[in-house]
Amino acid sequence: MAGRAADSTVLAGARVVLPTGTVEDGRVTVESTRISDSAPEDARVIDLPGHWVVPGFVDMHNHGGGGASFTSGTVDEVLHGIHTHREHGTTTLVASTVTGEMDFLAQRAGVLSELVEQGDLAGIHFEGPFISPCRKGAHSEQLLRYPDPAEVRKLVDAARGAARMVTLATELPGGLDSVRLLADLGVIAAIGHTDATYEQTVEAIDAGATVATHLFNAMPPLAHREPGPIAALLEDDRITVELINDGTHLHPATLELAYRHKGAGRVALITDAMDAAGFGDGLYDLGPLAVEVRDGVARLVEGGSIAGSTLTLDTAFRRAVTIDRIPVEDVVRSISANPARLLGVDDRVGSLEPGKDADLVVLDADFVLAGVMRKGEWIIEPKTA
Incomplete structure (x- = not known):
């Protein structure tokens, strides 16, 4: 009702x-x-x-839902996807795009920015194309690009003030300069889909990166001689880490480790949802790639990589409390207060x-x-x- x-x-x-x-x-x-x-x-x-x-949930990383893609859907379809997530408690939502041609992404930014102006969305997150082919996940390798600051600026400008976050593999040529550019523009530089070393990740944080895109996923694992990006992102208080708590992307012990090491003030629970969230199993498109959702798990038809999630934040909340045993107050911080602060809307939500x-x-x-x-x-x- x-x-x-x-x-x-x-x-x-x-x-x-x-x-x-x-x-x-x-x-x-x-x-x-x-x-x-x-x-x-x-x-x-x-x-x-x-x-x-x-408080109403705030999702800073979401590609769609209700059968609708924020990357390719019509305005009515995008609005339907937004409403699907509202029915699951997400009252503030950032639309995330996936890798595509630059001109197409710039055009989509213009469409989505109108929904930001209307108050339907809280902003736009560009996940790709400036990511590592070694850690591309469910992104088209043929469309990946180096993070040239001029091209990063092109997407931010196309969003007409609505760009809130850009995910980068900061070790690529142009990566650090793009981080500095984004920091100067007041847009979150997020480290993700990266093959960076520990030292390269520290450089990116020093340059102004403040978010880890879905920590643990699409990056090298933590190893005792090669700590990689995970150690750098966990240890630095300047970084807030995104976590996908759907039971597929992360083991409960891994999620608990992140909470214990970062503290609840530096965790943001996200969905990384794709079209099938709140909709059901079947075949879908994620950008130019075909995805099959079976038993609620989204995987690329070719290769089988995990392709986002079908998660909604009410499920993420319930799992965090009942399965992961995270205190309710800590879950509220990470699902509402922290992302609101990062997005600069904590004066309202x-x-x-x-x-x-x-x-x-x-x-x-x-x-x-x-x-x-x-x-x-x-x-x-x-x-x-």
Whole structure:
């Protein structure tokens, strides 16, 4: 059930996760589109005993969903994909593209930037084409390019102020200069799909890189004589690491290791979702590559590489708490507050504080999604007794 909440709504009796911790028998007051610190006497009260109320989820790495691709779909298809993820608690979303021809990516940036201007998206993330052929994953090797700063600038300019992040293999020619350029432009330089050494990764961090694109995936493994990028990304507090918590990309012990080493303040849970998220098994396209989704796992038809995920953030949240045993407050930081901070939208979203957008998720006692509100409008209204 969807629809505008009453002008004043109070969610009462739930465990409410605030920046300062969890409040038992807490209350969240919504006035129109924002969170308020007080409620009028005639406010509608929704009692939610046994539930949790947490901030709306923020996904900074997402390629599509509901059968729609953010790289190639029509505007209506992209909007459908956005809505699919909203139904799973993601109230703020960055559209990620995959490797393609430069002119095509520039054209797509123009299309997606209009949705950013309308408030449907929080920005654009270019994942490729500036990545290593050695760690290309589900990207077309024929379309990969060196990260020439002029070409990086072309994509950022095509996004008309909507570019939020560019993933680079920073060890490639032009990589460090591109990191410096992005830092100067206020765009996140993310290290990913990389074959860099430990020393090369440290250089990239010193140049201004601040995010590790899906840590552990599409990069050399940690080894005792060749620590590679993973050690550098884990040890440096300037880096926030993305993690895909779908049970396929990472073993639970690996995810726990990242949380323990980085601390909850430097982890961002993402989906890296492709078209099949929230849609089902079948054959799909990921850019120019064919993908088969079987039992919820996406793999390239040719070669069998993992091709993104079919994850939604409500599932990532539930897995983190119930399987990985991450404290709820830490999961909230990594699925809402941290990505909001990185994207520069934490003045509006990412936490339940007066004055911020009324973006929130209601979870039942088993951490199953029970309700979603975005800007004071119920996407899914929780059922009450």
